[in-house]
Amino acid sequence: MTLPAPPRPDFPIDEVMQILSQAMPAFTQPLIDQMGDERQTPFRILVATILSLRTKDTLTAVVAPRLFGVADTPEATLALGEDRLAELIYPVGFYRTKARSIVQICAILIDRYGGAVPSGLDALLELPGVGRKTANLVVTAGYGLPGICVDIHVHRITNRWGYVAAKSPDATELALRAYLPRQHWIPINNLLVTLGQNICHPTSPRCSVCPLAEHCARVGVVRSR
Structure with missing residues (x-):
């Protein structure tokens, strides 16, 4: 085109x-930049960005660290189960739908990618609940790749x-x-x-x-x- x-x-x-x-x-800097370089793993960026959709950064900045203090890997997050995850991320917008998507994403990451978050845009866009904004943020902030x-x-x-x-x-x-x-x-x-x-x-x-x-x-x- x-x-x-x-x-x-x-x-x-x-x-x-x-x-x-x-x-x-x-x-004041955006949510992902507030997390600090040492905490910006691709998985944290992916989950925090999903949580931030239709939710104010000020709320996500409270909820995301609360979740990551309990689980910040696909394996640990999947082990929580959907109900417990929903409790931890409440009251972000659409928290039950997001909990379901995050659980599904964790299962896919473990099954297809050995627990790693893919760095390719197309692979990220195949994950449930991940749109172009979220995928590009993982590519750029998570991996430092062009996007x-x-x-x-x-x-x-x-x-x-x-x-x-x-x-x-x-x-x-x-x-x-x-x-x-x-x-x-x-x-x-x-x-x-x-x-x-x-x-x-x-x-x-x-x-x-x-x-x-x-x-x-x-x-x-x-x-x-």
Whole structure:
């Protein structure tokens, strides 16, 4: 599939990423980065990301360590059973459905991969309850391999900039894989999640204090502060 030229071919993406890399460390970091390098095993990242879906990071930051204090390997997690796992991850959103998916995932990891989490995107996408956002985060944060984790913040902000013009996170990922210089693939998620949680909100973004105000096309912004 051939993609059209980016909507803003002159968008200064290198400068924008540099500005963000300098400004965003002053804010609270996304959940996965709060875990610390020594605790970012691929399995922990996989499970924590599943727990975070439709759940605030502040809640996941409490629930995930509680679970990992009891079990943080596929074998130990599977041994808990679905009911006990559901108790440990309550009250994250859809906790019973997530418990079921995590138990199924653990069984697959043990059966197919010897208890390891696969590093390939296609293999990860075959796991129950794992979408492209989760799979890409495991690939990038878990293994340090090239990938672009596009969540709602990355989707919203890159489209708001006018850097891409896509109707869904998956379409945004496809566009970014074509347009975005590879050195920015891994860091873009952390930087834009931080920007989105603190400044570039879905409604009424804080444009007056945004370090990227002069570069942003403000596509779709009706009201700002």
